[in-house]
Amino acid sequence: MISRRKWLSAPYTLWSVVFILIPLCMIFYYGLTDKTGAFTLENITAIATAEHAKALRLSILLSLISTLICFLLAYPLAMILANMKVSQHSFIILIFILPMWMNFLLRTLAWQTLLEKSGVINSILTFLHLPNINIINTPYAIILGMVYNFLPFMVLPLYNALSKIDENVINAARDLGADNIHTFFRIILPLSVPGIISGISMVFVPALTTFVISSLLGGSKILLIGNVIDQEFTQASNWHLGSGLSIVLMIFIILNMIASAVFDKEGEGSML
Amino acid sequence: MSKELIHLNNISKSFDGQMVLDELNLTIHENEFVTLLGPSGCGKTTTLRILGGFATPDTGSVIFDGQDITNLPPNLRPLNTVFQKYALFTHMNIAENIAFGLKIKKKSKDYIADKIRYALKLVNLEGYENRMPDSLSGGQQQRIAIARAIVNEPRVLLLDEPLGALDLKLRQEMQYELIRMKNELGITFVYVTHDQEEALTMSDTIVVMNQGYIQQIGSPESIYNEPENAFVADFIGDSNIISATMIEDKLVSILGTRFACVDTGFGHNKPVDVVIRPEDVELVPPEEGILQGVVSHLIFKGVHYEMEVMAGGFEWLVHSTALHPVGEKVGIRVDPYNIQIMNKPESEDEEAVAIDI
Amino acid sequence: MRNALKKFYIALIFLFLYAPIATLMVLSFNASKTRAKWGGFTFKWYVQLVHNDDILRALGNTLLIALLSSVIATVIGTIACIAMNTMKKRTRTIMMGITNIPMLNADIVTGISLMLLFISFGLRFGMGTILLSHITFNIPYVILSVMPRMKQLNPSVYEAALDLGAPPVTAFFKVVFPDLTPGILSGFLMAFTMSLDDFIITHFTKGAGVDTLSTKIYTEVRKGIKPEMYALSTIIFVAVLVLLLLVNAAPDKKEGKTRV
Structure with missing residues (x-):
């Protein structure tokens, strides 16, 4: 039986080799060769050119800010939700997944309507005699789009990690004399590290590499590294350069994966 | 204290x-x-x-x-x-x-x-x-x-x-x-x-x-x-809890047979519960016992034998180091100070009784 | 007071998450064609939707891809979980590591890597390539939902079934499978949702002339989104919402921890 069961892994093993591992090798192949097929590092070093470096710097900056905002918004929320002791874990996850049933592009575009000069938000602000905000087609709108789209990916791992903390561990800290602040910094925060790491990587990677949010909310002038790579593939058809720049992006992604592997061995901070 | x-x-x-x-x-x-x-x-x-x-x-x-x-x-x-x-x-x-x-x-x-x-x-x-x-x-x-x-x-x-x-x-x-x-x-x-x-x-x-x-x-x-009620007696250790009638001070009727006991102050002809620990039930030759019965179950427990004795319509739990095989006719005796008398719970369905301290 | 503050905070976050959705729903009833202006209430976009073959074709493609890819991913993923459960710890760790790649990797990298693969193998871009791509990024969601269930299983249950004379396959389907069902179901739902919401990977692996709703919307962005699209999205969202409410209101609550 056991030996027969081993064969059951064949379909997935085959699938992951053909559709996960080989494609990654293809990126490295294209990234490290030129049009004639000769080995070159030019596609990688191209990141240092002014235009590309600027796009990468902006991407890193915007994604770091978005990740930080997501974290600051999500942590209190996850704590409140975890303390609510809702018997249905599934219900909480559901409310965060539900928006995904409205198309991602439309949801992001809706922010245009909300943010426009005479849009909904400004009308409300005017009504309240508050200054209007004009952030559409600026990096701020991109940050807003990132936070909006990726917030659930920060909330869910944090919620999961926080609701796994044994109530008696917190009681024990209180019993030993810890006040709320001590209990938070010495017990709750350290115990939620797997969730924090997982949340950060779930937000940082897509934010760093997005080209959709920037093209929908940033106008056409703001280029992120994702936009550059997209253009190399869909407009310039320079797959070698696009692959080379992707390899640079993958360095960040791999660092992220290592961090998750080190801090979240048990998969405690997983999303589901 | x-x-x-x-x-x-x-x-x-x-x-x-x-x-x-x-x-x-x-x-x-x-x-x-x-x-x-x-x-x-x-x-x-x-x-x-x-x-x-x-x-x-x-x-x-x-x-x-x-x-x-x-x-x-x-x-x-x-x-x-x-x-x-x-x-x-x-x-x-x-x-x-x-x-x-x-x-x-x-x-x-x-x-x-x-x-x-x-x-x-x-x-x-x-x-x-x-x-x-x-x-x-x-x-x-x-x-x-x-x-x-x-x-x-x-x-x-x-x-x-x-x-x-x-x-x-x-x-x-x-x-x-x-x-x-x-x-x-x-x-x-x-x-x-x-x-x-x-x-x-x-x-x-x-x-x-x-x-x-x-x-x-x-x-x-x-x-x-000295458990004060049936719940305590039942919860702490094994015990025989039997419905009985307190005839007068120091005399109780268990299963229709009169037993001497040491408790007083329960009144006359008052229904009570009695608790007798299994190790306090003595098995003696039938003619020497207050009650007569037959051994119905026998288990070896290491330090003692655990027996059940059918006597007076009640299955008595008995712990003894002496072996009495199943089917043997035995007599039952209990020392007066080993009979613990308790008041009946106030209502039938609620075994728990509030006790003022 | 503290409780009121907490409730207010939760409400703010949900307002943030659901405001754009409400906006789209409102726009679907907007008589004006531009989304910047309110031109009065109308149902006409819902009526015109039925006659918009382009959108309906994209919808058909989207649903077909989502359904096929999530079903196939669920089958492959569940079988993989059964296999991985009996593997040595090291092999399993490697397999799980590979499974995590599409989850942790950027969609754009996954998308172009698959695009390069299809080009190299000379595959014709179209529904087939989209389907293969979606299956690939859906399998991890299934595995990550089923695997925790698998670990919770008591191995004696399967052995008890064998002991009572059930052949292995019967034993699996009678006693192991029912315990896995909640995980499989949530994995399937997750996969279906992800497939439906995907744009980036589809963007790189679709051919010319084939569109899903996402890619259709992306091409429409420049010239302006057709209001029929808002109508369609509203219908989908409300349908899912009603479905979920019905499922959640169902009396069967014995599996309190069903995920997703």
Whole structure:
């Protein structure tokens, strides 16, 4: 039986080799060769050119800010939700997944309507005699789009990690004399590290590499590294350069994966 | 008895409309080993949580050393708790776990180091400072949980079924350890368990609880030998509980046969329950017995034989070192001071009786 | 007071998450064709939707891809979980590591890597390539939902079934499979949702002339989104919402921890 069961892994093993591992090798192949097929590092070093470096710097900056905002918004929320002791874990996850049933592009575009000069938000602000905000087609709108789209990916791992903390561990800290602040910094925060790491990587990677949010909310002038790579593939058809720049992006992604592997061995901070 | 330390005054508590504690009154003395004993759901853990500050009673007050601490948060109470599943901080090593409370109180480094050494010695785990909790066995984690609590020099240690997750052998060992630690520390222990053997072994005082009421408070001997009602008799050890009639002082009719007993003051021809422990039922040749019967079951239990004897329409549970094979005709005799008379519960369906203290 | 503050905070976050959705729903009833202006209430976009073959074709493609890819991913993923459960710890760790790649990797990298693969193998871009891509990124969601269930299983249950005379396959389907069902179901739902919401990977692996709703919207962005699209999205969202409410209101609550 056991030996027969081993064969059951064949379909997935085959699938992951053909559709996960080989494609990654293809990126490295294209990234490290030129049009004639000769080995070159030019596609990688191209990141240092002014235009590309600027796009990468902006991407890193915007994604770091978005990740930080997501974290600051999500942590209190996850704590409140975890303390609510809702018997249905599934219900909480559901409310965060539900928006995904409205198309991602439309949801992001809706922010245009909300943010426009005479849009909904400004009308409300005017009504309240508050200054209007004009952030559409600026990096701020991109940050807003990132936070909006990726917030659930920060909330869910944090919620999961926080609701796994044994109530008696917190009681024990209180019993030993810890006040709320001590209990938070010495017990709750350290115990939620797997969730924090997982949340950060779930937000940082897509934010760093997005080209959709920037093209929908940033106008056409703001280029992120994702936009550059997209253009190399869909407009310039320079797959070698696009692959080379992707390899640079993958360095960040791999660092992220290592961090998750080190801090979240048990998969405690997983999303589901 | 020594000085009164804790006073629970008319404590009531309900969860979701379900009454868990009903006007509970309890006094705990200094340096006492008190065990709250009862089946699950009897309110013993809730009582402990109210003492620790993790639950607030709906009514009533908790007086500690003359001071009302009912609304004092747990971090400000002079008691410490050992939790059911240890609740160690898994992200800290053993030394950091033990030092947690002391660091919050801003004790000096030397003081903390001394305390850790002392505590680990007390729980027989010297040299474990740098281990992580996950690498320890259940019994060891339990000892660390105790060490972590006692370094804070609490005046009372609360223990919530601390041995529940351990296997039998380890549990028995830890019982002796706990008695030793208590004597060494000279502090009050309030211990919660559903295991009557644990309670009998360790306690100075046992508080038997059921359905939110205290059924009986007393020393292990008095609880065992003189249960006040059928619930206590049934919960503590094996027993024969038989409906009977108190004919007059020192004379009771059990299953239609008159037995001499030592109890007085129950009145005349009053229905009562009698408790007779299986080891107190003597099997004698039929002609010498007060009642005659036939052995219907026989099991060898190691230290004694456990037999069931059908006599007077009742199946008597008997423990004896002498063997009487199944089918043998025997006589039953009980010494008068081994017959314990109890009042009948006030209502048939509610075995639990509120007892005023 | 503190409780009121907490509730207010939760409400703010949900307002943030659901405001754009409400906006789109409102726009679907907007008589004006531009989304910047309110031109009065109308149902006409819902009526015109039925006659908009382009959108309906994209919807058909989207649903077909989502359904096929999530079903296939669920089958492959569940079988993989059964296999991985009996593997040595090291092999399993490697397999789980590979499984995590599409989850942790950037969609754009996954998308172009698959695009390069299809080009190299000379596959014709179209529904087939989209389907293969979606299956690839859906399998991890299934595995990550089923695997925790698998670990919770008591191996004695399967052995008990064998002991009572059930052949292995019967034993699996009678006693193991029912315990896995909640995990499989949530994995399937997750996969279906992800497939439906995907744009980036589809963007790189679709051919010319084939569109899903996402890619159709992306091409429409420049010239302006057709209001029929808002109508369609509203219908889908409300349908899912009603479905979920019905499922959640169902009396069967024995599996309190069903995920997703």
